[in-house]
Amino acid sequence: MSAKVIGAGAFVVIGALLFTAALFLIGERRMLFDDRFELYTEFAKLGQLEVGAVVRVAGMDAGEVTEVIVPASPADKFRVRMEVRDNLHQLVRTDSIASVQTEGLVGGIFLSIATGSEGAPVVPEKGTIPGREPFVLADVLEQASETFEQVAMTVDKISGDLETTIARVEVATKDAHQLFIDITPQIKSIAENGSRMSADTRQVIAGIQAGEGTLGKLIKDDTLYVRAREVADEAQVAMANVRQVSDEARRAIADFRSEDGPAKGMFAHVRVTLGQTRDVVANMADVTEAMKHNFLLRGFFNRRGYFDLDAISPAQYRAGVLENGKRKAMRIWLGSPVLFQTAASGAEELTDDGRARIDAAITTFLEHLPTSPLVIEGYASDGSEGDRYRVSRQRAGIVREYVLGRFGLTANNTGYIALAGNAVASPSGDHWDGVALTLFIDLEDLKFVPQPRSAGVPAVVSTKVISK
Amino acid sequence: MVERTGLAILAFLGWVGEVSLFGLRAMREAFRPPFEFAEITRQLYEVGWRSAPLIATSGFSIGVVLSMHTRASLERFGAEAMIPAGLTIALIRETGPLVTALLVSGRVGAGIGAELGAMKVTEQIDALEAVAVDSFKYLAVTRIIACILALPILTTITNVCGILGGYLAETSISGMSLELYFSRAFAVVEFSDLIPSTLKTMVFGMIIGTVACYLGFTTTQGTEGVGRTSTRSVVMSSILIILANVVLVRLIFFLFPPV
Amino acid sequence: MNHLRQGSDAHVDAAAHSDGDGPAIRLEGVSKSFADLKVLDDVTLDVAQGTGFCLLGRSGTGKSVTLKHIMGLMMPDAGRVFVHGKNVTELKRQELGEVRRTMGFLFQNAALFDSITVGENVAFPMRRHTDWAEEKILDTAKARLADVGLTEAFDKMPGDLSGGMKKRAGLARAMALDPDILLVDEPSAGLDPITGDEIDELLLGLKKKGTTLVMVTHNIPSARHVADELAMLHEGRIIAHGTAGELDRSDDALVRAFMRSESGG
Numbered sequence: 004m005s006a007k008v009i010g011a012g013a014f015v016v017i018g019a020l021l022f023t024a025a026l027f028l029i030g031e032r033r034m035l036f037d038d039r040f041e042l043y044t045e046f047a048k049l050g051q052l053e054v055g056a057v058v059r060v061a062g063m064d065a066g067e068v069t070e071v072i073v074p075a076s077p078a079d080k081f082r083v084r085m086e087v088r089d090n091l092h093q094l095v096r097t098d099s100i101a102s103v104q105t106e107g108l109v110g111g112i113f114l115s116i117a118t119g120s121e122g123a124p125v126v127p128e129k130g131t132i133p134g135r136e137p138f139v140l141a142d143v144l145e146q147a148s149e150t151f152e153q154v155a156m157t158v159d160k161i162s163g164d165l166e167t168t169i170a171r172v173e174v175a176t177k178d179a180h181q182l183f184i185d186i187t188p189q190i191k192s193i194a195e196n197g198s199r200m201s202a203d204t205r206q207v208i209a210g211i212q213a214g215e216g217t218l219g220k221l222i223k224d225d226t227l228y229v230r231a232r233e234v235a236d237e238a239q240v241a242m243a244n245v246r247q248v249s250d251e252a253r254r255a256i257a258d259f260r261s262e263d264g265p266a267k268g269m270f271a272h273v274r275v276t277l278g279q280t281r282d283v284v285a286n287m288a289d290v291t292e293a294m295k296h297n298f299l300l301r302g303f304f305n306r307r308g309y310f311d312l313d314a315i316s317p318a319q320y321r322a323g324v325l326e327n328g329k330r331k332a333m334r335i336w337l338g339s340p341v342l343f344q345t346a347a348s349g350a351e352e353l354t355d356d357g358r359a360r361i362d363a364a365i366t367t368f369l370e371h372l373p374t375s376p377l378v379i380e381g382y383a384s385d386g387s388e389g390d391r392y393r394v395s396r397q398r399a400g401i402v403r404e405y406v407l408g409r410f411g412l413t414a415n416n417t418g419y420i421a422l423a424g425n426a427v428a429s430p431s432g433d434h435w436d437g438v439a440l441t442l443f444i445d446l447e448d449l450k451f452v453p454q455p456r457s458a459g460v461p462a463v464v465s466t467k468v469i470s471k
Numbered sequence: 472m473v474e475r476t477g478l479a480i481l482a483f484l485g486w487v488g489e490v491s492l493f494g495l496r497a498m499r500e501a502f503r504p505p506f507e508f509a510e511i512t513r514q515l516y517e518v519g520w521r522s523a524p525l526i527a528t529s530g531f532s533i534g535v536v537l538s539m540h541t542r543a544s545l546e547r548f549g550a551e552a553m554i555p556a557g558l559t560i561a562l563i564r565e566t567g568p569l570v571t572a573l574l575v576s577g578r579v580g581a582g583i584g585a586e587l588g589a590m591k592v593t594e595q596i597d598a599l600e601a602v603a604v605d606s607f608k609y610l611a612v613t614r615i616i617a618c619i620l621a622l623p624i625l626t627t628i629t630n631v632c633g634i635l636g637g638y639l640a641e642t643s644i645s646g647m648s649l650e651l652y653f654s655r656a657f658a659v660v661e662f663s664d665l666i667p668s669t670l671k672t673m674v675f676g677m678i679i680g681t682v683a684c685y686l687g688f689t690t691t692q693g694t695e696g697v698g699r700t701s702t703r704s705v706v707m708s709s710i711l712i713i714l715a716n717v718v719l720v721r722l723i724f725f726l727f728p729p730v
Numbered sequence: 731m732n733h734l735r736q737g738s739d740a741h742v743d744a745a746a747h748s749d750g751d752g753p754a755i756r757l758e759g760v761s762k763s764f765a766d767l768k769v770l771d772d773v774t775l776d777v778a779q780g781t782g783f784c785l786l787g788r789s790g791t792g793k794s795v796t797l798k799h800i801m802g803l804m805m806p807d808a809g810r811v812f813v814h815g816k817n818v819t820e821l822k823r824q825e826l827g828e829v830r831r832t833m834g835f836l837f838q839n840a841a842l843f844d845s846i847t848v849g850e851n852v853a854f855p856m857r858r859h860t861d862w863a864e865e866k867i868l869d870t871a872k873a874r875l876a877d878v879g880l881t882e883a884f885d886k887m888p889g890d891l892s893g894g895m896k897k898r899a900g901l902a903r904a905m906a907l908d909p910d911i912l913l914v915d916e917p918s919a920g921l922d923p924i925t926g927d928e929i930d931e932l933l934l935g936l937k938k939k940g941t942t943l944v945m946v947t948h949n950i951p952s953a954r955h956v957a958d959e960l961a962m963l964h965e966g967r968i969i970a971h972g973t974a975g976e977l978d979r980s981d982d983a984l985v986r987a988f989m990r991s992e993s994g995g
Contacts, residue, residue, distance in 0.1 A: 007513050008516070010516040010521075011512045011513070011515040011516040011519065014515060014516070014519040014523060014621070015515065015519070015620070017624075018519075018623070018627050018628065019624070021627045021628065021630075022627045024631075025563075025627070025630070025631070025657075025660075026662070026665065026666075028653065028660075029660050029661065030662075032657050032658065032660075057658075586845075589844075593839060593844075594837045594838075595841050595842075595844070597837065597841065598841035598842075598843070600802075601801050601803065601833070601834075602858060602906075602907075603827040603828070603830035603855075603858070603859060604858055605827070
């Protein structure tokens with residue numbers, strides 16, 4: 004009898020312990036047992052974010068969404084209240100950005116908070132941090148489909164206009180005629196690709212709406228992406244050629260006709276349509292960029308080699324995650340003594356000489372810049388590990404700002420990363436003080452450029468020291 | 472045909488009514504002294520402790536199998552990371568409670584039915600009454616209470632063993648650590664997943680105990696009747712559990728809307 | 731009714747144990763049917779305090795059912811059952827329990843609880859209804875088993891006993907609480923003659939100590955030996971009632987034939 008009593012007791016106790024353990028695991032996940040602070044953010048679109056969703060600070064589980072306050076009018080935003088573990092408070096600064104993200108394919112929606120910058124103050128209790136609007140796949144697909152159709156339409160139009168132009172110009176000048184004939188096949192090919200691509204897009208979107216099968220196709224099948232790239236590339240080449248042609252044609256026509264001739268109007272038209280094409284291509288690049296941030300497509304873009312620099316650690320970066328079989332890093336090392344001087348405020352700033360050096364370096368890359376990502380690597384070799392990291396980050400940031408402003412590069416394609424003191428194969432060995440301008444260039448791209456523009460710079464350079 | 476089906480349905484409803492009254496009486500009696508604590512303990516040992524090995528083994532196997540199935544379906548979406556969570560949710564919300572209840576109705580329901588049936592036909596129940604023991608309280612109430620108490624605990628054991636089984640299946644393929652597995656397993660589980668679905672098994676326990684005791688107490692026709700009671704008790708409690716589950720899940724969704 | 735008086739008059743010493751307010755057991759017009767079968771049909775009888783009463787009859791004539799009515803294990807379709815002047819058909823559960831505590835019941839098949847030992851079976855009523863120390867309970871249980879000659883069976887399970895041993899163990903359990911009234915259903919069935927006689931002596935001894943005995947038996951010599959009064963049930967009715975001598979001289983051939991048989995079935 005007593006053995007039975009013990010058995011019954013053990014049964015109840017074990018059961019209660021296991022159940023409590025499960026409760027505890029849930030409670031721990033929801034951070035019920037930690038000190039927490041309250042925080043707000045705002046979104047115009049919630050992107051399925053709900054009360055109870057996990058909040059992560061710099062990828063670490065940090066708390067949960069406790070309330071979603073519905074706005075009073077359409078103009079206002081949803082206010083999202085969350086509770087975050089106190090021991091992560093110092094990472095959440097006033098410039099931290101909250102964004103809604105999805106975890107895996109069937110995973111929950113969670114709220115991600117990026118750590119703020121060193122200089123910004125810690126966000127106060129019950130403070131509000133800015134929110135980045137959630138990226139919704141459906142929106143992008145819609146946008147993409149519009150874009151693709153626009154490409155097709157524009158390209159059709161260019162093609163038609165050019166045919167007319169050519170026909171007209173033919174009357175005017177034989178030289179110009181010849182030039183237009185040269186470019187016509189390219190324009191036609193753009194038009195064909197454009198329409199093929201929009202058909203593909205429509206198909207893919209219809210598939211996605213129909214069911215999950217095609218979703219996998221979108222992730223795995225890169226036909227669409229390749230098509231888009233091809234069209235964009237061809238459009239660019241064509242644009243350059245057309246511009247050249249139009250210049251020459253204009254000169255020819257100018258000889259032939261004066262101010263109010265019909266030819267000039269036609270060329271103006273050509274320029275406008277080509278301008279539209281360029282806008283469309285840029286638009287597509289933006290969409291592509293947005294797609295890179297969507298988890299569904301992330302794997303796809305990673306495989307293609309496009310990384311979000313925020314998602315790469317310095318260690319990964321040094322290990323060469325951005326390089327692959329086809330893409331190589333091309334570095335130009337610039338030393339800090341030439342580049343920087345210390346301003347009155349104590350912060351570093353670019354010297355005139357430094358600017359000139361950077362200009363010279365970028366010139367080397369110009370041929371590839373529109374298509375290849377440029378990364379400014381910051382290095383610093385003095386002080387503690389923390390100092391080095393901070394200074395290297397500042398340096399990279401300064402140089403990036405300068406490059407962006409000076410050459411009007413797209414921010415999306417121009418990244419920077421702080422690598423503290425440790426460099427891989429720098430001119431001074433395993434460390435560097437200053438920056439390295441690194442172009443990740445596709446070896447295929449190099450083949451298409453018959454001659455580098457500035458003589459003296461070899462076509463393929465893995466390391467080139469400009470100055471120390 | 473229609474008429475016969477109608478009569479069968481009426482008979483079933485009438486039977487359910489009788490069992491319900493029996494169960495209601497048991498609930499009423501449960502709160503009236505004297506309380507048969509010693510007997511409840513003994514029954515908790517029989518129903519709970521002695522079912523634990525069966526439950527643990529089954530839970531473990533279910534965990535392994537569920538893990539393999541979840542892997543097969545989630546792999547297609549490249550969402551292997553969701554396997555622990557998917558498995559845990561499936562186990563805790565539905566598989567654990569239902570499988571436990573059906574297993575217990577097989578082991579314990581049949582046992583109680585046969586035991587009480589045999590006591591009935593050999594006049595042991597009368598003998599209890601003859602020594603001035605309230606047989607209903609002593610035999611039925613204690614067993615029903617033991618079932619009600621044991622089911623949530625057994626369900627918890629199924630869940631835990633299932634998650635462990637899932638872990639073994641997972642780690643043998645991906646080498647995932649126990650810590651990571653558990654953190655992922657509980658990544659999407661809420662209190663509202665665990666508590667209502669575990670507590671609802673008390674209703675299953677009530678059904679198993681009540682049906683088995685009712686059939687045991689109403690056993691006639693000797694040894695043959697005992698066998699029939701044992702079988703009917705499994706069949707009837709299984710049907711009622713599955714039906715009750717539909718209502719309970721609906722109720723839980725109403726009270727705790729799924730996120 | 732008058733012959734019952736006669737029964738109690740015949741045993742003056744037994745009547746002395748009576749508290750004087752009527753019979754220990756009284757059945758008034760009790761009828762009971764199972765489905766279409768009428769098992770008891772308007773049965774009326776009294777059993778005086780401290781006497782031995784024996785119900786005779788062929789198998790299936792409602793003898794065991796009568797015992798169960800006295801115990802309150804069955805409720806009559808019509809009529810009333812009194813034990814110590816209390817109407818058991820109207821008692822609440824708890825009061826019925828109190829009445830039952832003064833009675834012991836030996837079932838036809840002993841009905842030992844087969845999940846506990848023989849010793850625990852005998853100890854069971856004491857555990858339930860006394861606050862005795864464990865030692866006293868076990869000692870008493872052993873003594874009761876010794877009374878029925880089953881000392882060695884204390885630790886055995888009921889399933890390991892023969893039919894006769896079960897019967898004796900059942901009797902030991904029925905006697906556990908020293909009941910005022912002992913209801914025994916075929917105490918000597920399945921026993922060897924010597925053990926049967928020992929059981930009869932035991933019952934006789936209990937009766938001498940003031941216990942009221944109601945016995946169902948087919949064993950006429952045993953009935954003659956133990957009972958002060960006998961009644962014969964046939965087709966749900968009492969067809970004869972009185973002392974053994976009176977039944978021997980009955981007008982009814984069936985009763986006379988029954989009384990002549992040397993041992994029952």
